[in-house]
Amino acid sequence: MSNLPAVRSPWRLVILLLCFSFLYAPMLLLVAYSFNSSQLVTVWQSFSLHWYRVLFQDSAMISAVTLSLTIAALSATMAVVLGTLAAVVIVRFGRFKGATGFAFMLTAPLVMPDVITGLSLLLLFVAMGHAIGWPADRGMLTIWLAHVTFCTAYVAVVINARLRELDRSVEEAAMDLGATPLKVFFVITVPMIAPALVTGWLLAFTLSLDDLVISSFVTGPGATTLPMAIFATVRRGVNPEINALASLILFVVGLVGFIAWRLMANEEKKRVRDIQKARRG
Numbered sequence: 001m002s003n004l005p006a007v008r009s010p011w012r013l014v015i016l017l018l019c020f021s022f023l024y025a026p027m028l029l030l031v032a033y034s035f036n037s038s039q040l041v042t043v044w045q046s047f048s049l050h051w052y053r054v055l056f057q058d059s060a061m062i063s064a065v066t067l068s069l070t071i072a073a074l075s076a077t078m079a080v081v082l083g084t085l086a087a088v089v090i091v092r093f094g095r096f097k098g099a100t101g102f103a104f105m106l107t108a109p110l111v112m113p114d115v116i117t118g119l120s121l122l123l124l125f126v127a128m129g130h131a132i133g134w135p136a137d138r139g140m141l142t143i144w145l146a147h148v149t150f151c152t153a154y155v156a157v158v159i160n161a162r163l164r165e166l167d168r169s170v171e172e173a174a175m176d177l178g179a180t181p182l183k184v185f186f187v188i189t190v191p192m193i194a195p196a197l198v199t200g201w202l203l204a205f206t207l208s209l210d211d212l213v214i215s216s217f218v219t220g221p222g223a224t225t226l227p228m229a230i231f232a233t234v235r236r237g238v239n240p241e242i243n244a245l246a247s248l249i250l251f252v253v254g255l256v257g258f259i260a261w262r263l264m265a266n267e268e269k270k271r272v273r274d275i276q277k278a279r280r281g
Helices: 010-031 050-056 059-092 099-111 113-130 139-167 169-176 181-190 195-211 213-218 226-233 240-280
Strands: none
Touching: 010 240, 050 059, 050 240, 059 099, 059 139, 059 213, 059 226, 059 240, 099 139, 113 139, 113 213, 139 195, 139 213, 169 181, 181 195, 195 226, 195 240, 213 240, 226 240
16 A cells, blocks of 8 residues: 555645535525625625615515514424434334334425325315314414425434434433333433434424425415415516615524524534543543
């Protein structure tokens, strides 16, 4: 084997810059034009915060943002609970009758077209309304149920992968010392899969906040999510107000993602240090 140091090809840097430019240049352009005073989106006039003031005075858009954030947070939380339970059943319960069918049905929403999912959920809610009178009408509740349905599949896949990587010797040692399986799960397993839980929650939150097709099927009068409001506005022409809204969303999502990344990185470093100390001891 050659001991010569690896030569860093300049093409790697070029490819990296091209990829990042392709991904983030449109976002940076959107943020820049959110400070444009002109009513024409693609014509720069002067720097101004006019469209941010217009955004905060738009009660309909603020209501759509509040509704979407509420549904996304609730959907992500419930999806993490259900996804964790489903992943534990698949990974820790071993082979049982119907395990293959359960795993298949759990991951089916990942490959199901949104149109089919939205239409099937709409028919389900209508049939339930006629049969048992619930849900009486479509709105925030039906959107939340629909988002939990497809977000759970994504969360289960993330946590499933994390559970398969865990060393079960710590859990087995705790049970040998008298801990109940439920206590082992909450005291040992949950902290060990915490990064996956956070990742799954953020993924489910983003998917719910971004959903347009399924929400359009299962919503009703008076329940307009942010993607639906933006789509309706853009159909009449691109409004610079949307640039301001998108810039704020990018800032908030980026800030939350950075904080979550730092917390997970610190937790991973702490876990590695604890393992090294245990091995030395």
